[in-house]
Amino acid sequence: MPFTRNNAWNHGGTFDNPDLLWYAKGVGALQSKTLDDQNSWWFFAAIHGEYITRSVPAQYSWDTIPPPPNVPVTPLPAQSVIDEFWNQCQHQSWFFPPWHRGYLLAIEAQLRSAIIDLDGPEDWALPYWNYFGPDDQYRIPPAFTETNLPDGNPNPLYVDARYGPNNDGNVYVDTTVVSEKCQQNTIYTGSNAVTPAPGYGGSVTSFNHGQGLNGNLEANPHNLVHTEVGGGIPSRAGLMSYPGTAALDPIFYLHHCNIDRMWASWNAQGNSNPTDPNWLNGPVAVGARAFVMPMPNGTNWTFTPQDVDSLAQLDYIYEDLITAPAPVHTLAQRLNKLGALTTEALNTENMGTGTNSELVGASEGSLELGGSGLKTQLRLDSDVRKNVSDSLFKASEVDIPDLIYLQIENVTGSLDANILTVSVNNQLAAHISLFGLLDASDKDGQHGGTGLSFTIDITTIIDDLHLENKLDADSLDVSIYPNNIPEDESINVGRISIYREQQG
């Protein structure tokens, strides 16, 4: 009998929901263990990421986190243990979904073991927070905002440094910003008419891991939810806003449980995971370290994506797998809009796939993004821009028009707790989260200080400009507004570019 992961909002998301009550007790049990105990709450948080051994500005370090929780920074495990287990989280990578699935399975096993020791239910499973659910489900379940458990003891689910989207302690997910649009994608890695690059699950991660792009599931909703829930105030960052503190907050695992549910739902819709051996075998295939988790029986579980790429081979199910319905004939709608005739036979099966990308234009030099935002003009190369126009003029079922992307490149800084609103020619292009910015800007980190880069699909905006005969201007206006940069601080944007992606 598989374990069932249920909706955290059952019973109103309060401690009347036994899943949440026992989760709180289990978290408390793991928090009572020491940092160097491989079964402790703290050790598991460090498996995702930590700011104890890594050099970061003081306000992000674990030893300055305001309680609760009382986060320990000693005793450290042996260096060999740190090297094997800590800072494993996979971001800007096609390993993002499978690594986090294995991570959830391990913490769930640890919690279940602790809950059973407390005479709790033997079939306990992690609940998920479906912030896209009806009614108040966009709000954090109330059990996480109580300072005490029903028995009067401190509530381990309560966290001080959790500020919410408006940085006022009111924690919810703004579903006008965060969406489950990625569920409409049909390709795990790559692009087609309904899947913007780099694909649902993320870009191929080769031996050179540092230059990856967020997959569509990772960018939105995953990253945006991290930033909205965590938030940050000038002197303090929300735990959820930074990869090196996120897993200290108990809401982290409910969020990731929902991300995992969305991946399972995406597969249940008939979409396939990669079959490339370099994905199936995990980063070990390209010489990197293995995914490994401590289990409650004292063993270590080393796993690969192929061990976790289907719920059918695992011992849990979800209460429901309902997400946004997939649209039909999106390519047909685009072709019709561009004036091309389409046939009934046109469907997702014969959509083109992205084959080759090419730079169309870019900003001049690097840009500083302060609290008041920035506006800049992108200069387009006239020859390449004409190729884009030709592609749109010739649009047909045979000549599938280009997809167009805005790319914000080499973004560096330390202010992860920000959501950027990006517009092109005054049309909203996307909201992007800076989750992971500090780590990507660390010169001794995985990105070597190169920073984060973001791709935004602006095909619809370019189509509209083309139809309004405004695409021949050889320039585009781009504006970026952050929601949480203090007046005296800024982040750096290396370049903003436009790319075309030919469809073959």
Add this chain to the structure above:
Amino acid sequence: MKNSKQVTYAINLVILGVSTVFWIVILFNPGSVLPAHHSPAGGNEHSMASHEMSLHITSFPGMMAYWILMLLAMMMPKLIAPVQYIYERTFKRKRFRAAVLFLTGYILVWGVAGVVITILIQTLKLRMPGSFAPAILGGLIAIVWQCSPAKQFFLNRGHYHRPIAAFGWAASRDVGLFGVMHGVWCVGSGWAIMLFPMLLPYGHHIAMMVVALIMVSEHMEQPQAPRWQFNMRLKLLRIVIRQTRIRTS
């Protein structure tokens, strides 16, 4: 945006191909394209008098040309990642030119380092012809450097990929600077291990091949916090073993 598979494979093929050709020239000297006693590491099989003669016969520019040839043979494979990056960030018609500018900047730095290393090696070999003492000392220095936090510092900086302007001279400046700085970090991390085989009285070609594999491999490792550590950094070997298993299972 990432390069297409075709572009990615083409870059890999050209770079590895050029490296292979240069290795063949160095190892087999087909058609005697290289003059006698071309290598700054060579000549120790002779007496001091004959070594002085070899220095007389072979010009310093000739030695430097050999140095650059050897450098390209050894280092081209580790330039695949930055060249891929340059191709992603540059207008299609300017990609090759940008890659050449990057390479020029990179070679320039190693060229300057080569002058210093060549003079040092020639001086040592002139004073101690046929002796293993310089190589033993150089080997010890290389081992200490390989374990040092400074080594890791330079390796980490080699993973930094700077923003590249799209238009005009700024684009050329940025790829050139990228090459220069990539060269600085590469020299910083690799000077000691490069020096060791050059000091060997015999068999420096074989030693150079081993060093090339180590240097390519260590640049493939993820950046990590600088600290004293004994780390062989054998990622390339791990990849070969794992990929062989995957493809044959």
